[in-house]
Amino acid sequence: MATPFDLTDRVALVTGSSRGIGRAIASSMAALGAKVVVSSRKREACEEAAAAIRAGGGEAAVIPCNVSHKAEVEALVQGTIERFGGIDILVCNAAVNPAFGPLQQLSDEAFDKIMGANVKSNLWLCNRAIPIMVKRGGGAVVLISSIAGLRGTDVIGAYGISKAADFALARNLAVEWGPRNVRVNCVAPGLIKTDFARALWEDAAALARRTAVTPLRRIGEPEEIGPIVAFLASPAASFITGAIIVADGGVTIA
Numbered sequence: 001m002a003t004p005f006d007l008t009d010r011v012a013l014v015t016g017s018s019r020g021i022g023r024a025i026a027s028s029m030a031a032l033g034a035k036v037v038v039s040s041r042k043r044e045a046c047e048e049a050a051a052a053i054r055a056g057g058g059e060a061a062v063i064p065c066n067v068s069h070k071a072e073v074e075a076l077v078q079g080t081i082e083r084f085g086g087i088d089i090l091v092c093n094a095a096v097n098p099a100f101g102p103l104q105q106l107s108d109e110a111f112d113k114i115m116g117a118n119v120k121s122n123l124w125l126c127n128r129a130i131p132i133m134v135k136r137g138g139g140a141v142v143l144i145s146s147i148a149g150l151r152g153t154d155v156i157g158a159y160g161i162s163k164a165a166d167f168a169l170a171r172n173l174a175v176e177w178g179p180r181n182v183r184v185n186c187v188a189p190g191l192i193k194t195d196f197a198r199a200l201w202e203d204a205a206a207l208a209r210r211t212a213v214t215p216l217r218r219i220g221e222p223e224e225i226g227p228i229v230a231f232l233a234s235p236a237a238s239f240i241t242g243a244i245i246v247a248d249g250g251v252t253i254a
Contacts, residue, residue, distance in 0.1 A: 004236035008033030011084040012233065013076070013129065015067055015121075016094030018045035020194035021144060024226030025091055030058030032230055034089065037080045039065045067094045067121035068113070077128040086136050089233045090129045092122040093144040095162075100199060103157040111158050118162035119169065126173055130182050138181025140233040143170050144225075145186045147248050163188070167244055174242035183241035185232045190248025192220040215250030 012029040016022040018040035026036045030053045038050045043064045050060035061083045065076040080087055096117040099110040122143055133139025148156055149163030167186055174184040191201055191210060201207050201219055211217050228247055231237055246252060 004238075005231065005234045006033055007089070007230065007234055010034045010088040010233070011037070011080065011086055012089035012091065013037045013039065013080050013087055013125075014091040014093060015039050015065065015076075015125070016144075017091075018042065018049045020196055021189065021192060021222045021225045022091075022093040023049050024222035025093060025144075025229045026060070026226075027053060027056070027058075028226035028230040029089065029091075029233065030060060031056065032234065034233075035059045035061075035084050037061050037063055037076075037083065039063050039076055040094065041066045065094075067125070068096075068117045070124055073121060073124045074128060077125065077132070081132060087129045087132045088136060088139045090125060090133075090139070090141045091144065091229055091233070092125055092141070092166075094121070095144070095159075095196075097156060097159040097196070099158050100155055102154055106158050114158045114162050115165070118159070119165045122166060122169060126169075126184070130173070130177055133182050134177075134180045139183075140237075141170075141173065141182065141184040142229050142232050143184070143186045144229070145170075145188045145244070147188050147190050147246060147252050149188060150246070150252055170244075171242045178241055183232075183237070185237075185240060185242065186244045187225065187228055187232065188244050188246045188248070189225050190214075190220060190246075190251050192222055192225060194222055210251070213251065213254055214248075215254050218249060220247065220249060 012034040017026040046062040053060040063079040145166040146163040148160035
């Protein structure tokens with residue numbers, strides 16, 4: 001009996017997938033049979049992640065890309081098509097956060113960088129990849145957002161603004177492309193133990209305060225997010241679009 005979670009022969013493009021959550025997503029997709037394009041700014045890191053997928057029996061290609069540069073985004077999509085013949089799944093995971101502190105201290109340069117890399121690049125990717133999906137009968141897009149887009153904060157406000165914008169982007173794309181059988185959803189992780197979020201979990205006292213108000217009493221691991229994204233990209237989620245799936249150990253409901 002076929003499983004509804006099967007991704008055999010689906011082509012999955014995952015940005016920011018050389019480490020952390022993105023790498024876990026790429027690994028989960030490959031384990032379910034997808035042909036995965038591993039992408040981030042540094043080729044060496046991508047090659048290492050792709051090699052791990054191949055060692056586990058999966059299929060992976062490497063196409064480096066800085067998503068802040070439109071020409072590189074276009075080359076990433078075109079390279080994926082040339083390598084695997086099309087795109088069925090797009091996961092927009094790459095993001096930046098060069099600012100840590102109150103919004104009053106936020107520079108225009110930092111704000112523009114955050115919004116460009118975290119929001120505008122996602123629109124670039126979707127506008128180029130989704131029409132390719134349509135030609136193949138449909139597809140799935142997953143934007144990796146954050147609970148920072150749901151909650152206020154006094155240290156990563158601009159990042160939170162960008163992640164809230166991703167919610168709106170997903171909803172609007174879901175409405176626009178739903179009639180063409182393309183689904184668009186968001187995953188909003190809580191605090192996950194990655195290098196990207198190190199400043200939020202490496203302080204023992206701060207971590208203790210955070211876990212004390214988290215129902216599961218711990219922070220998450222990247223491997224707990226990858227399967228959620230793979231589910232949203234699979235036939236098992238065929239009636240889900242425009243949704244925000246929160247994976248935060250319960251912190252936003254406590």
